[in-house]
Amino acid sequence: MRERRRETTPLGDLKLAETAQLSDDFIRQLSAVGEVDVLVGIPTFNNKDTIERVVRAVQIGLTKYFHRERCVLINPDGGSTDGTPEIFKNASVSDFEIMLTSNPLRTFHRVSAPYHGIPGKETALRTLFVAADLLRAKACAILSPASLSVTPEWIESLVRPAYRESFDFVAPLYQRQKFDGLLLKGLLAPVVRAAYGVRIREPIASDLGLSGKLARHFLEQNIWDQDVTTFGLEIWMTTTAIVHGFKISESFLGPRIQPAPQFGQDLPGTIRQVVGALFKCLEMQESYWLPRTGSESLPTFGFQYDVALEPLKLSTKTILDNFRSNIGQLVPVLESILTPATLVEIRKMIDLPDKQFRCPDELWVKTIYEFAAAYHHSAINRDHLLQALTPLYRARVSSFILQNTKAPAAKLDQRVEDLGQEFERQKPYLIDRWSAKAGGER
Amino acid sequence: MQSSPLWYKDAVIYELHVRAFYDSDGDGAGEFKGLTNKLDYLKDLGVSAVWLLPFYPSPWRDDGYDISDYTGIHPAYGTLDDFKAFLEEAHRRDIRVITELVLNHTSDQHPWFQQARSSRDNPKRDWYVWSETPDRYKDARIIFTDTEQSNWAWDMSSKSYYWHRFFSHQPDLNYDNPAVREEMWNVMKFWLDMGVDGLRLDAVPYLVERDKTSCENLPETHAVLKFLRHRLDENFSDKMFLAEANQWPQDVRAYFGNDDECHMAFHFPLMPRMFMAIKLEDRKPLVDVLQRTPAIPAACQWGTFLRNHDELTLEMVTMDERDYMYDEFAKDARAKLNIGIRRRLAPLMENDRRRIELLNGLLMSLPGTPIIYYGDEIGMGDNIYLGDRNGVRTPMQWNGGWNAGFSDADPERLYAALISNPLYGYQVVNVESQRRSEHSLLSWMKQLIRVRKSTRVFSRGTMDMLQPLNHRVLAFVREFEGAKILVVSNLSSQAQAAELDLRRWKGTVPIEMFGGNPFPRIGDLPYLLTLGPYQFYWFRLRQL
Numbered sequence: 001m002r003e004r005r006r007e008t009t010p011l012g013d014l015k016l017a018e019t020a021q022l023s024d025d026f027i028r029q030l031s032a033v034g035e036v037d038v039l040v041g042i043p044t045f046n047n048k049d050t051i052e053r054v055v056r057a058v059q060i061g062l063t064k065y066f067h068r069e070r071c072v073l074i075n076p077d078g079g080s081t082d083g084t085p086e087i088f089k090n091a092s093v094s095d096f097e098i099m100l101t102s103n104p105l106r107t108f109h110r111v112s113a114p115y116h117g118i119p120g121k122e123t124a125l126r127t128l129f130v131a132a133d134l135l136r137a138k139a140c141a142i143l144s145p146a147s148l149s150v151t152p153e154w155i156e157s158l159v160r161p162a163y164r165e166s167f168d169f170v171a172p173l174y175q176r177q178k179f180d181g182l183l184l185k186g187l188l189a190p191v192v193r194a195a196y197g198v199r200i201r202e203p204i205a206s207d208l209g210l211s212g213k214l215a216r217h218f219l220e221q222n223i224w225d226q227d228v229t230t231f232g233l234e235i236w237m238t239t240t241a242i243v244h245g246f247k248i249s250e251s252f253l254g255p256r257i258q259p260a261p262q263f264g265q266d267l268p269g270t271i272r273q274v275v276g277a278l279f280k281c282l283e284m285q286e287s288y289w290l291p292r293t294g295s296e297s298l299p300t301f302g303f304q305y306d307v308a309l310e311p312l313k314l315s316t317k318t319i320l321d322n323f324r325s326n327i328g329q330l331v332p333v334l335e336s337i338l339t340p341a342t343l344v345e346i347r348k349m350i351d352l353p354d355k356q357f358r359c360p361d362e363l364w365v366k367t368i369y370e371f372a373a374a375y376h377h378s379a380i381n382r383d384h385l386l387q388a389l390t391p392l393y394r395a396r397v398s399s400f401i402l403q404n405t406k407a408p409a410a411k412l413d414q415r416v417e418d419l420g421q422e423f424e425r426q427k428p429y430l431i432d433r434w435s436a437k438a439g440g441e442r
Numbered sequence: 443m444q445s446s447p448l449w450y451k452d453a454v455i456y457e458l459h460v461r462a463f464y465d466s467d468g469d470g471a472g473e474f475k476g477l478t479n480k481l482d483y484l485k486d487l488g489v490s491a492v493w494l495l496p497f498y499p500s501p502w503r504d505d506g507y508d509i510s511d512y513t514g515i516h517p518a519y520g521t522l523d524d525f526k527a528f529l530e531e532a533h534r535r536d537i538r539v540i541t542e543l544v545l546n547h548t549s550d551q552h553p554w555f556q557q558a559r560s561s562r563d564n565p566k567r568d569w570y571v572w573s574e575t576p577d578r579y580k581d582a583r584i585i586f587t588d589t590e591q592s593n594w595a596w597d598m599s600s601k602s603y604y605w606h607r608f609f610s611h612q613p614d615l616n617y618d619n620p621a622v623r624e625e626m627w628n629v630m631k632f633w634l635d636m637g638v639d640g641l642r643l644d645a646v647p648y649l650v651e652r653d654k655t656s657c658e659n660l661p662e663t664h665a666v667l668k669f670l671r672h673r674l675d676e677n678f679s680d681k682m683f684l685a686e687a688n689q690w691p692q693d694v695r696a697y698f699g700n701d702d703e704c705h706m707a708f709h710f711p712l713m714p715r716m717f718m719a720i721k722l723e724d725r726k727p728l729v730d731v732l733q734r735t736p737a738i739p740a741a742c743q744w745g746t747f748l749r750n751h752d753e754l755t756l757e758m759v760t761m762d763e764r765d766y767m768y769d770e771f772a773k774d775a776r777a778k779l780n781i782g783i784r785r786r787l788a789p790l791m792e793n794d795r796r797r798i799e800l801l802n803g804l805l806m807s808l809p810g811t812p813i814i815y816y817g818d819e820i821g822m823g824d825n826i827y828l829g830d831r832n833g834v835r836t837p838m839q840w841n842g843g844w845n846a847g848f849s850d851a852d853p854e855r856l857y858a859a860l861i862s863n864p865l866y867g868y869q870v871v872n873v874e875s876q877r878r879s880e881h882s883l884l885s886w887m888k889q890l891i892r893v894r895k896s897t898r899v900f901s902r903g904t905m906d907m908l909q910p911l912n913h914r915v916l917a918f919v920r921e922f923e924g925a926k927i928l929v930v931s932n933l934s935s936q937a938q939a940a941e942l943d944l945r946r947w948k949g950t951v952p953i954e955m956f957g958g959n960p961f962p963r964i965g966d967l968p969y970l971l972t973l974g975p976y977q978f979y980w981f982r983l984r985q986l
Contacts, residue, residue, distance in 0.1 A: 105718070105722055107726045
């Protein structure tokens with residue numbers, strides 16, 4: 001049983017408020033809002049095409065499901081030059097009023113403020129957490145400004161477990177197209193599952209719910225100047241919530257559609273940020289996960305339904321070509337990361353014909369664990385290490401697609417579950433590699 | 443008493459029940475002689491008019507709203523001479539008298555109804571609304587949902603149904619009959635000739651019925667009121683009609699007509715929203731309802747109140763608001779009655795003096811003529827274990843002695859038990875003890891009324907709502923004939939700061955009206971005020 005942490009003291013609140021960097025105008029707006037029950041944050045940076053839809057969905061959601069509560073919608077903006085803050089302020093739901101069966105009893109507050117510091121999610125989220133602390137929010141929801149599929153019901157799904165059911169961290173659960181979120185399904189979620197013992201399916205969510213207590217806890221962590229927050233705040237929030245014993249749940253939100261980049265577009269950058277953050281978290285939190293065995297599923301709110309989603313068109317030929325053309329150059333680097341046995345298996349894949357190309361679960365898990373351990377031991381420059389993972393990830397993606405092109409959703413879910421179990425099965429191997437002295441046997 | 447046609451606009455009205463106020467003859471219930479004895483108290487409190495609940499002969503199945511003789515006095519309250527003496531003494535103290543007139547219905551014991559039901563051929567038959575079936579006027583809602591299943595009741599004697607919008611023992615008069623209209627004017631004239639200053643017209647929206655309508659607010663009903671008002675204006679110059687129409691402001695507006703129906707009408711939707719605003723700590727409900735309140739003719743006035751002899755009615759709120767009010771103010775289910783909450787002001791405010799003061803501050807500063815319910819000026823409690831609305835009609839608590847100084851009778855003989863619990867009991871909450879303290883609620887109320895009456899800005903002025911960023915602060919400026927008053931109220935339980943845009947009044951100096959202290963002159967910058975929990979300020983804005 002994880003230990004629950006104690007409530008923050010008022011003195012703690014004061015300390016946080018004193019150390020935060022907020023503009024006078026933002027403080028003025030917050031002081032007008034006062035204490036709130038529900039805080040919804042939408043961090044933005046040049047999101048003019050989608051922000052209005054998200055704001056309207058939030059307003060309707062709050063009106064429908066939290067019409068009695070003191071609510072505020074906050075938009076920390078990283079200095080948009082496309083008019084996003086103005087659209088945020090002016091987005092109206094007056095044309096929906098006749099359809100609403102509820103009217104908010106209270107004033108609905110909308111606060112938009114540019115934040116200090118480098119534009120980026122970490123500064124925006126820190127601003128939101130400071131606001132949640134100052135306003136003593138009981139529950140928060142953070143939404144992506146780019147979502148095309150957000151509905152008013154997302155607000156209820158993300159806020160209610162935190163506001164009414166005493167959960168602290170509400171991860172989203174989306175209906176995804178079967179080849180959408182492969183990094184998540186094939187690496188991030190199963191590693192979190194095996195290491196931390198929690199079967200959370202979206203560990204790097206940009207839409208999530210939080211208790212005010214957890215928002216305050218995040219703010220109190222001495223982490224905000226470190227790389228992990230700069231590049232991987234989402235995974236850090238998830239694992240921190242797990243490690244500190246906060247109550248976690250999932251809420252089904254339905255399909256998630258947003259203007260996504262093409263597969264492979266800045267894949268090295270994504271892997272460096274997201275996987276690097278995961279490895280960094282493993283390093284910071286090793287005392288928690290090293291002794292842990294097994295895994296638990298999470299309580300899930302919401303009725304899970306299926307809708308037909310437009311399939312993602314991915315060309316395995318392009319991905320495989322990319323893998324083959326890069327892997328050769330990287331062998332010297334991989335020799336510093338992987339064991340010889342693993343490297344041999346990988347090299348065997350290069351010559352496989354496209355249709356028979358396979359990266360088996362067992363090999364993939366071993367590869368990831370060896371990368372994690374090498375990262376931990378700083379076997380080579382960490383950026384170079386993460387860059388070397390990119391072609392291997394391409395190989396795994398190709399293999400997964402080729403194997404599952406005709407597989408129905410249920411079958412695919414089973415394959416993802418099998419992979420999770422494989423990560424759990426091989427956890428002792430991770431622990432061995434992780435605990436071995438740097439430069440030990442490869 | 444000086445003649446003043448618009449006296450009702452500047453009045454502070456005190457609503458009381460003769461039975462509940464003071465028993466001078468030791469029979470356990472108040473009467474006019476007792477009330478007359480206590481007029482000095484009302485004079486000292488500073489009220490300028492009293493509104494009396496029904497005192498007519500009645501079987502008392504609805505606390506007197508079931509009248510069986512419109513021109514008499516119930517023997518329990520005394521005689522017509524007692525009433526005349528009371529009226530004279532009230533006027534001698536510059537206190538006007540408003541009486542209750544139930545236009546819509548009589549008691550089933552009224553001789554008119556007795557004659558009407560005696561035979562289908564009786565000349566009084568058509569004074570009431572009859573039907574062979576209970577199917578007419580099906581679109582009319584039932585008002586007393588807790589007790590009535592239909593608006594029709596079966597009359598055994600004449601073997602037909604009669605129409606009643608309230609209790610089944612209160613048959614509705616038939617205002618389509620000119621004889622009824624003429625007779626009701628005669629009733630009015632009887633009291634007005636005697637010296638009564640105003641008539642509170644009970645349940646006016648329901649006077650006339652028509653098929654396929656809600657039988658409320660019908661043009662024919664307004665025609666009846668215009669007829670009565672026309673007669674009034676022909677005969678008198680400073681009398682007043684006060685309409686009881688529990689409707690939305692835009693519907694109530696019609697009861698003013700073009701200053702040719704009622705002079706005053708209650709603002710029902712405002713009342714629950716004052717409570718809601720304080721509980722929500724948000725000005726939104728008040729601002730919304732004031733925005734929805736239409737302009738009324740210059741000679742007309744809204745009647746505003748916090749509590750009265752009925753339940754805190756929740757008919758004029760949305761379903762969400764009603765649920766919220768029940769959850770917050772009727773945690774004990776016994777407090778619910780019909781579509782409302784049968785509680786007095788102090789228990790609704792959990793006896794929090796600051797909230798009681800703030801609500802009274804709102805009442806006295808918002809547009810309209812304020813009406814105080816007897817006992818609320820000392821923070822009296824209620825008894826939700828009594829049936830119907832009797833829990834808010836218990837004897838006035840004059841002192842901590844025998845029967846709270848209300849009566850010399852044996853306690854068992856009192857018409858209703860005294861409030862005697864440790865929080866609101868007469869030993870703790872009474873006039874005598876509060877008179878002796880300058881800091882009591884009673885002393886504070888006297889001061890509030892005095893300040894309210896020191897200017898006609900509150901009673902006649904326009905209102906400009908301000909929009910400070912802080913939604914827990916309600917701020918507005920009232921203005922009349924060049925005089926200006928700034929009202930700022932903190933609806934929250936915590937200290938608040940508010941920046942007010944007062945540039946329109948730049949150069950004026952706010953003078954706090956209770957203490958007389960000047961505040962910094964208003965300039966171009968936002969005017970910063972800090973307010974303690976539930977605190978409010980009234981500032982006279984003066985060019986100095």
